[in-house]
Amino acid sequence: MNGFLAILQRDLRLALRQGADSVMVVAFFIVTTTLFPFGVGPEANILARIASGVIWVSALLAAMLSLERVFQTDYEDGTLELLTLSPVSLELLVLGKVCAHWLTTGLPLIIAAPLMAVMLNMDQDGFVTLMLAMLLGTPALSLIGAIGAALILGARRGGVLVSLLVLPLYIPVLIFGAGAVEAALLGISATAQLQIMAAILLIALAATPFATAHAVRQAME
């Protein structure tokens, strides 16, 4: 547990010192979301209809944008090698790094989401569900994305590659995340969707650290 906290603390400190990362992710999210009214026109009812999907797709892209950084810098400066060699299970360390990634990208997105929902004219009934769904969905995105980030270590064109690998795996989260909000907007209970999202999160939490650690070890060979 010591190693988990140590790496979490260090990654958070790095993110704070470098600062720009989280801000960039949120800025990207906001800019992407604002592009949609230009694309489909500013009619309030159209925007309200597509709001949940737009917010989810933008959040997904923003979370993916920062994925490459989860392991890349540590890989380049030799830190990852030493983490692999430290007497703490690599799975735990990977989980710590993913936690740090979520805290610095997923959490700011959840806070920014209602703001964009207001701008897209989404009905207020959906706000709580939107934030709940994102609270369950974004950690799953970080966990699944970390596998992709670890697989592309040492590859050419890593950044583009990671999106190609990870986006198809994000589809279930997108479907249920947007579905939950839509159900809430229609006045139906979104419990089923939220439960499925919680299940996805739990499966990801249990399974992905092993896959990611395996991929990291492969990259070290």
Add this chain to the structure above:
Amino acid sequence: MHRFAKPSVFLKLTDPLLPWLSGATAILIAAGLYFALFASPGDYQQGDTVRIMYLHVPAAWMGLFCYVGMAVCGAMSLIWKHPLADICARATAPIGATFTALCLITGSLWGEPMWGTWWVWDARLTSMLILLFLYLGYIALVNAFDDPERGSKAGSALALVGAVNVPIVKFSVDWWNTLHQPASIVRMDGPTVDPSMQLPLALMILGFTCYYFVMLILRVRLELNERRIRALQLSGMFDERSPGQNTDTPSYDAGHNAEASQ
């Protein structure tokens, strides 16, 4: 198991198999096409359009079959550290991707007369589209490394992760589809297939499967031969500057000074 993995054993075993498999492929597909195009009735509603099914359904089957094959190879590479498993997974991907693409194209061609549009966000078609994305991701990953072995290993891990995801994706796409689409849309291949259609369908599926194994053997051989060439090149036997000389006294450090792939 491990004996079979030796490349020479693989070559010896598949050598006599190849002509038989090729013959079976030709006969099965020829027979399947005859029954599909001439000896089976058209659908009373769809007419001759229904004959697209004899390509579409086997292609869909092969798309899934190849992905499962890749995942099994990935698991074998993970558990037994089998290099041949990596090579098989790598050889399967383009075949599977092609079949998946074929399934999507025929689906689109079939959809036009049936639904009046080239593309419908039907649950099955959408799932196949995502499967194609998974294939493309795998192929891109495997080819993104300078060291081919590293690429194959990363690919095997991805194939396994993808295989775990496929059922979840399928489930979520089905769920999404029932939510967003009226149920009145005609299902592409309904549960009742006339017996006269079953024979050509079975023949085509068998033929496609045989074709896959022929291609797999050819591609794995190709890869093994490429490796052999690279090994010989690294061994320093082919030093271009002094032909003839090096074959007698193998250069001692040519293999050594080759760039380390770290």
Add this chain to the structure above:
Amino acid sequence: MADFSGSDLTCLRGERLVFGGLSFAARSGDAIVLRGRNGAGKSSLLRVMAGLLSPRAGQICWDGENILEDRIGHQARLQYLGHQDAVKPVLSVRDNLRLWGQMRGVDDLDGEIDAALDALDIHHLSRVAGRYLSSGQKRRTALARILIGQSDLWLLDEPTVGLDRESCGEVARLIAEFRARGGIVIYSTHIDLDVDAPTVLDLDEFAIPMVEWLMEHPEMDGSAPISAQEAAQ
């Protein structure tokens, strides 16, 4: 009395045979220096010893137990210094070192860090961020890392890169102190490091030309990477 040994190791990088049939043995207090030309596999051998890289054939044992059986245990007793310094530019030297101490569960972390910084004569830099360090200072920070926490085995890949002559002497002194405490040091170097009676392991002796190796394994059909695995089993 600890015993660290490897037998009949074969290593392939990518599809290239690096070395084959290599054996070594070391006991507490021993030092082994790795020699060999570029690409002879000095770094690869150190990575194999650390457990980062699996050998295609042969095994490495600590007190008779294969290191791959108990990875965490092996990692707890080993300190590895690679080519890279792993110094984060935005963290101070102290914060950089703290992570590695926390990983090893060191109790008196600040005390140990102070001692390590003193030993490498960089205590005045402890609050300086990594980005302001010269390459020699970064290397010393990396060296300070291996002093933190308990360890029985040092694997040092070119520890003196970027260091001046004086600091090289310090490295030699650290190695001597560690050996006196019963540690095993295995290192590669381009310069002559003043280490007392190290065992020399010349990797060039274990270089097998690919052709010869393929001839020894005729059934392998030339597909080296696959066959070597088979040879191991």
